[in-house]
Amino acid sequence: MTESAMTISASAALAARELRVLVSRLRRRFQEQSDSRELTPSQLSVLSRLSKGDTTASDIATAERVRPQAIAATLNILEERGLIERRPDPADRRRQVVSLSGEGREFFDGRRRAGEEWLTTSLQERYTEAERQVLLDALALLERLGQE
Template sequence: MTDAPAILSASSAQTARELRVLVSRLRRRFLEASDNAELTPSQLSVLSRLKNGDATASEIAAAERVRPQAIATHLAILSDRGFVLRRTDPKDGRRQLVSLSPAGRELIAGRRRAGQEWLTTALEEKYTEAERQTLLAALELLERLGPQ
């Protein structure tokens, strides 16, 4: 790991601020564009975690960085609403595995489709082809910020 330079450029600081604000605004807009089924952001986050497969309540709590009691409350609501299923872990009968139900999978997929449709339409309406190509080039540069 390399040490950060002692003095950061003004352009780096400005870009970081503006990018953080933009990402926050886009995230809110994605949430507005999708059907949240009247679920809280925390409940939606739990559902999103389960899209990659089964997990225990304690695994979800650790990933979400919350107490297991909080996850238990969310899971009870999600189960009552038919978005998650629980079953005994075949490897350890003392644990329960939680997974997305078909309704939960459809909710997640529908939210993703709605966000994609909103963004595609917005890009088509607000930007020229040349501007969209510039955005694609900028995204290639921003990709370096992600995990390697």
């Protein structure tokens, strides 16, 4: 056991467990609320990355922490479904630039909207204004976890 593990408070351990469970539960609820077209989590992750802009297969593999062969298979499936497009990289013809197709953009945006609508409605119906303010304060604290 490391020295830092011995000094972890019970409240930190409990908060970590509860947060992990909650994030998993919320993730499942988001997925239930939106059309997934039976895509795998890795395929959805690639679409999410591409929603931020065009990139190369090697950059996606690096970001996803998988082998290039695994990304190639994922991209082939997404291309077959009409969700992405590939074209030669003008700066290096040996590489391809990958982007969302029009259908891929519609799919991704619709999925995001459905999740946001579900969450917004749930927060409106289940929480008071004061409780929503507490959530906003807690989210500001949790934001620090994402900055590491």
